[in-house]
Amino acid sequence: MAKSNSWRQFKAILRKDLVMELRTKEMVTSMGLYALLTMVVYQIALAEAGDSFDVRLVMPGLIWVAFIFMSMLGLNRSFVHEKDQGCIDALLLSPVDRPVIFFAKFAGNLLFLLVVEVLSLPVFSFLFLQGREGFGNPIWMIGVVLFGASVGISGVGTLLATMTVNTKGKDVMLAVLFVPLMYPLLRAAVGATFAAVIGGPGTVETFWLFMAWVAGFDVIMVLVAYGLYEFVIGV
Amino acid sequence: MKRNPLAEIMLGLGGLLTTAAFFMAFFWAPGTVYPDGRIDFAQKIFYFHVPVAEASFLVFIFTAYYGIKFLMTRKRIYDTKARIATEVTLFFVLLTMATGILWTRVEWGVWWLWEPRLTTYFILTLLVIAYFVLRNSVEDEEKRAVYASAFGILAFIDAPISFFITRWLNSIHPVVFAGGEGSGLETSMLITFIVAQVGMLMLGYAFYQLRLREEELTERLEALKIEIGD
Amino acid sequence: MMDLYAAVIPQAPYIIGAYGLIWVGLLGFVFMVFNRIGRLEKELRVLEESVERRVKS
Amino acid sequence: MGDTPTNDLAVQVRGLTRAFGVRKALNDVSFELPRGAFLSIFGPNGAGKTTLARVLTTLLNPSSGTATILGFDVVTEAVELRHRIGLISHNPLLYPDLTAEENLLFFAEMYALDNPKERVSELLADVELDHRRLDVVGTFSRGMLQRLSIARALLHKPDVLFLDEPYSGLDPHAMDILDGLIAQIRGDHTFVMISHDLDKGLELCSHALILAAGKVVLFESRDQIDVPTFRETYRATVGSGVA
Numbered sequence: 001m002a003k004s005n006s007w008r009q010f011k012a013i014l015r016k017d018l019v020m021e022l023r024t025k026e027m028v029t030s031m032g033l034y035a036l037l038t039m040v041v042y043q044i045a046l047a048e049a050g051d052s053f054d055v056r057l058v059m060p061g062l063i064w065v066a067f068i069f070m071s072m073l074g075l076n077r078s079f080v081h082e083k084d085q086g087c088i089d090a091l092l093l094s095p096v097d098r099p100v101i102f103f104a105k106f107a108g109n110l111l112f113l114l115v116v117e118v119l120s121l122p123v124f125s126f127l128f129l130q131g132r133e134g135f136g137n138p139i140w141m142i143g144v145v146l147f148g149a150s151v152g153i154s155g156v157g158t159l160l161a162t163m164t165v166n167t168k169g170k171d172v173m174l175a176v177l178f179v180p181l182m183y184p185l186l187r188a189a190v191g192a193t194f195a196a197v198i199g200g201p202g203t204v205e206t207f208w209l210f211m212a213w214v215a216g217f218d219v220i221m222v223l224v225a226y227g228l229y230e231f232v233i234g235v
Numbered sequence: 236m237k238r239n240p241l242a243e244i245m246l247g248l249g250g251l252l253t254t255a256a257f258f259m260a261f262f263w264a265p266g267t268v269y270p271d272g273r274i275d276f277a278q279k280i281f282y283f284h285v286p287v288a289e290a291s292f293l294v295f296i297f298t299a300y301y302g303i304k305f306l307m308t309r310k311r312i313y314d315t316k317a318r319i320a321t322e323v324t325l326f327f328v329l330l331t332m333a334t335g336i337l338w339t340r341v342e343w344g345v346w347w348l349w350e351p352r353l354t355t356y357f358i359l360t361l362l363v364i365a366y367f368v369l370r371n372s373v374e375d376e377e378k379r380a381v382y383a384s385a386f387g388i389l390a391f392i393d394a395p396i397s398f399f400i401t402r403w404l405n406s407i408h409p410v411v412f413a414g415g416e417g418s419g420l421e422t423s424m425l426i427t428f429i430v431a432q433v434g435m436l437m438l439g440y441a442f443y444q445l446r447l448r449e450e451e452l453t454e455r456l457e458a459l460k461i462e463i464g465d
Numbered sequence: 466m467m468d469l470y471a472a473v474i475p476q477a478p479y480i481i482g483a484y485g486l487i488w489v490g491l492l493g494f495v496f497m498v499f500n501r502i503g504r505l506e507k508e509l510r511v512l513e514e515s516v517e518r519r520v521k522s
Numbered sequence: 523m524g525d526t527p528t529n530d531l532a533v534q535v536r537g538l539t540r541a542f543g544v545r546k547a548l549n550d551v552s553f554e555l556p557r558g559a560f561l562s563i564f565g566p567n568g569a570g571k572t573t574l575a576r577v578l579t580t581l582l583n584p585s586s587g588t589a590t591i592l593g594f595d596v597v598t599e600a601v602e603l604r605h606r607i608g609l610i611s612h613n614p615l616l617y618p619d620l621t622a623e624e625n626l627l628f629f630a631e632m633y634a635l636d637n638p639k640e641r642v643s644e645l646l647a648d649v650e651l652d653h654r655r656l657d658v659v660g661t662f663s664r665g666m667l668q669r670l671s672i673a674r675a676l677l678h679k680p681d682v683l684f685l686d687e688p689y690s691g692l693d694p695h696a697m698d699i700l701d702g703l704i705a706q707i708r709g710d711h712t713f714v715m716i717s718h719d720l721d722k723g724l725e726l727c728s729h730a731l732i733l734a735a736g737k738v739v740l741f742e743s744r745d746q747i748d749v750p751t752f753r754e755t756y757r758a759t760v761g762s763g764v765a
Contacts, residue, residue, distance in 0.1 A: 012631030090615035094632035452505040
């Protein structure tokens with residue numbers, strides 16, 4: 001019985017976050033806008049690079065820079081809702097296992113992040129990659145990286161955002177904690193994206209090697225985040 | 236008043252050993268000779284740069300260890316211990332960075348290079364600094380302790396991951412003790428290094444104990460003030 | 466011997482700088498901590514004495 | 523649900539201490555409260571009222587000492603206990619972007635109620651908000667929010683209700699409504715209320731407790747209380763600025 005209750009509670013929290021997001025469209029619009037703004041900034045950054053410069057060389061890095069900062073925007077929002085009216089207390093007062101809250105929030109954040117990523121990636125290619133050679137490897141490989149890295153980002157991000165929502169200067173705080181912790185994941189994600197974009201002999205192997213890193217990071221860090229969550233949310 | 240004689244002995248001994256290592260480095264251990272016959276004087280940094288770096292890693296273990304202990308018991312002393320361990324880590328990290336940058340300038344001709352070892356150490360530095368930024372931004376004492384412990388544990392697990400991922404992407408940073416042909420040191424160099432390393436670890440222990448004593452005093456003072464205030 | 470100087474002279478400032486930094490850093494740390502411990506002990510003594518006096522009176 | 527037989531006491535607190543380092547938010551707090559009682563907890567800011575409430579509602583663990591509610595230990599039997607307690611705070615604890623019905627249904631799922639839809643409709647009718655059930659809570663007035671938050675607290679039919687300064691920020695009309703609702707459910711619930719308002723607290727209570735610097739200064743049942751002395755004690759604790 002306890003098991004099915006947890007599943008009900010998980011669904012309820014996730015559904016609540018989805019309904020709230022569909023109604024306000026707060027996270028997705030702010031994240032999406034942020035992605036568009038980053039592209040403008042990238043245009044400025046690349047303005048003097050000239051036509052001979054192959055944008056594909058820096059594209060993997062650029063998209064992950066956009067995504068990591070975008071994700072922090074969403075992660076911050078996701079706990080401001082809970083904190084605003086003290087709803088988190090009502091939630092904690094109910095007989096729900098703390099890990100259920102972690103996984104529900106994690107799933108919601110992952111979903112929102114993936115939606116914005118999938119929406120902004122075509123725009124990015126449309127704006128920067130027209131007239132260039134296309135992707136060197138099948139496009140689904142990009143999807144694999146997006147999913148793999150987003151799992152790690154939302155998993156660790158959910159734990160950190162739960163903490164930083166209670167700190168002074170929460171947005172800056174999240175960045176200070178989040179970016180260095182994410183270094184190995186981002187490094188591997190950029191490597192894998194690069195292999196997927198450039199293509200050519202050997203890149204498929206490189207891609208999977210980097211994906212193994214991503215997967216390893218996901219497993220270790222999400223498990224640790226899950227283990228620490230109960231302590232962090234209880235104070 | 237509880238003094239810690241061991242800490243003071245360690246401090247004296249550590250100071251003695253590191254000073255001895257300093258003289259051994261310059262007057263006893265031979266310099267590395269380049270193939271073209273020039274002498275690599277800059278290599279002398281090795282005797283301090285590496286011990287400080289290793290000490291920083293070792294002390295950081297205690298951040299995570301006491302972090303876990305704190306979360307299990309909720310006793311404030313463990314949080315204090317974790318915080319002091321991180322403080323000593325930060326101190327060693329900054330020394331490692333400073334000496335490392337100087338060495339890089341001599342040996343590679345640039346102050347900084349995004350080279351795997353340097354990159355990961357830079358990440359570690361950021362994580363340690365972030366630990367203190369986090370502490371400063373939490374008002375409530377217990378919350379601060381819980382968050383700092385959680386972040387200390389995460390950072391401790393993250394550091395080796397970043398280390399290995401960059402390592403896998405090939406490093407030009409010298410690896411002295413990798414084993415295999417041509418690795419390792421001449422005996423006199425090895426002894427000098429070991430003396431410096433042991434001395435540095437003793438200093439690390441002494442620093443930690445001294446800071447802990449300072450914290451204990453502060454806490455007693457606080458308790459006394461509360462008592463008198465009644 | 467000239468070889469030795471040729472190597473040492475350009476590199477020396479950095480080496481001296483590095484050792485200087487370590488020395489200043491380590492000594493500074495020890496000095497600061499001892500300084501603060503001394504001050505705290507003094508403060509503690511003052512407080513303890515005042516507590517004793519209160520108990521007596 | 524594991525229905526362990528419960529004793530006659532609603533709340534039993536023994537030597538409850540909550541400390542971090544040298545600071546003690548709660549210092550050796552002990553008291554007992556029979557079922558059906560209404561306890562008002564008074565005390566200056568920083569006296570530990572909120573900490574006490576958070577320990578009793580299983581949100582914080584005590585450093586030492588024990589507390590049981592309806593015979594359930596707040597630490598070891600927290601999950602069973604959460605099914606039996608409710609909280610009405612000065613914060614509504616409702617999601618402003620959800621409708622009244624969605625809010626209640628969400629919490630009904632959290633408590634894994636059997637017929638969530640029926641229970642929610644029933645409660646919305648009770649607090650006279652059924653006509654606004656499809657409106658987003660963010661548009662509600664303070665009084666309506668408070669009514670809805672009472673409905674939220676009663677969803678799972680708790681036996682013990684915690685009130686955290688429920689009257690603060692309410693207009694007189696909303697106060698009357700809250701009075702009425704409390705009177706209505708008073709018979710078969712035990713109440714623990716934190717209050718700054720001495721008059722209101724004394725008017726409602728069957729027991730009163732004054733907390734200062736984490737310690738119990740006074741714990742008496744209503745018929746033992748001599749109002750003028752009580753006021754004096756209260757004023758002394760607040761005035762001495764024990765923090």
